[in-house]
């Protein structure tokens with residue numbers, strides 16, 4: 001039998017392929033005295049040129065696949081290699097100590113990383129990670145070239161990594177990357193969300209899988225169960241291969257649902273939409289038959305750059321999405337910064353409890369100019385499609401009123417300037433804080449719709465950090481406590497004639513679909529890769545049965561009991 005490891009099921013699907021260790025433990029670098037320091041420096045110059053070429057290619061890939069914001073990261077890395085401060089220190093180390101290039105690069109990079117790390121500040125830690133990334137790239141080129149680059153993959157593999165850096169994820173080609181498994185991360189970490197949107201099976205939070213696997217070993221991965229089998233025996237291999245085949249058949253069956261209606265057997269219609277972070281992701285949502293965009297995480301436009309995007313830049317991005325979706329609805333969520341989403345130039349202070357701190361709507365209501373630029377951009381773009389605006393992290397009725405006042409002020413200014421926008425643009429809020437769920441009946445009077453953000457709602461309800469794998473057993477989206485809150489939200493909105501969507505990861509979990517239908521959810525928004533699976537469940541469920549199931553789930557004692565109820569309905 002192969003050795004079995006269990007982690008967090010992050011992205012559905014099974015795969016069998018050889019392991020490929022990403023950035024295996026740093027190549028060892030020895031200190032060697034050299035006779036010709038000039039020749040060593042020339043080696044560094046060649047390595048820098050090669051690294052910059054590689055970064056330019058990465059930037060182009062990021063631009064094509066993800067958009068300008070992500071591409072900026074690679075520009076920043078290339079700039080670091082041009083920084084005379086950095087290159088000067090490397091050169092000096094070579095000349096003064098008469099040491100080999102590798103040693104000089106490693107010691108300069110290590111010192112810099114140490115300095116940044118010691119500052120205990122989110123921005124500086126990110127800088128440290130960037131410097132480390134640039135340093136490893138340089139070392140790789142000094143030690144004989146780009147052999148370890150993911151872009152060079154030529155056969156199907158399972159990636160094995162501590163975590164995946166942006167420069168890794170951007171290169172993932174589903175044709176070669178059959179699955180990935182990582183030491184750290186939870187179901188809602190960015191790596192996991194990325195895996196689901198690419199439709200790649202993944203298991204994360206495995207602890208130290210990188211220490212137990214060598215490149216070339218065969219791995220069988222079950223992303224739905226969170227299982228990894230290292231060197232499976234024949235019997236296991238046969239079982240997994242049969243599953244892979246079934247999965248391929250299932251994929252073609254689901255593809256036929258691309259243009260089908262999202263309607264239950266007894267006629268209840270819901271909307272199934274996609275979540276995106278950049279305009280480039282719209283294509284994936286449309287390819288999977290998404291009926292709208294239920295969440296455009298606008299903060300991605302603000303990341304990996306040194307200043308906030310201007311009103312014009314934002315306008316262009318929102319307009320692009322509005323037009324690409326034609327008249328299908330698009331919900332733009334205003335800036336959700338803070339917590340796990342750092343944006344250094346906004347000058348957010350260091351906080352002991354960032355998830356309970358200065359973030360999202362709290363920042364926007366405080367930094368009014370930042371907010372106004374975004375609201376103007378969204379309103380202007382609303383003229384070109386069917387945009388809706390949504391405020392994140394609402395805890396109180398006053399916050400909604402204050403946010404709406406800012407929106408009204410932006411509208412008034414545009415009217416005075418004669419700039420066209422959709423006067424009837426719908427306004428909604430995220431329900432992701434338990435306080436908001438509890439007073440949903442009151443909040444419903446203030447807005448046109450709600451969208452439930454279960455990623456945060458679950459962490460706040462169970463007091464369980466969504467990124468902490470040590471307590472991932474407590475991160476229970478189907479815990480009856482969460483379901484009861486969801487019910488309060490839906491009932492509160494419906495009583496006021498308002499509709500309710502869900503854009504947290506639970507909306508894309510087919511195990512939850514029948515319960516959410518039964519609770520009365522009107523719109524489901526998820527990673528593109530889940531759309532067809534959820535539509536399939538909707539089309540095979542009777543609304544009347546779903547209501548009965550939901551009623552029983554609300555009375556269950558535990559999440560495990562809820563899951564057993566779901567299994568009962570399915571079998």
Ligand SMILES: C=C(OP(=O)(O)O)C(=O)O
Nearest residue numbers: 432453454455456503504
């Ligand atoms: C959709 C959500 O927002 P994010 O994951 O961006 O915090 C959520 O909290 O469920």
Ligand SMILES: [Mg+2]
Nearest residue numbers: 432453455456
């Ligand atoms: Mg959230």
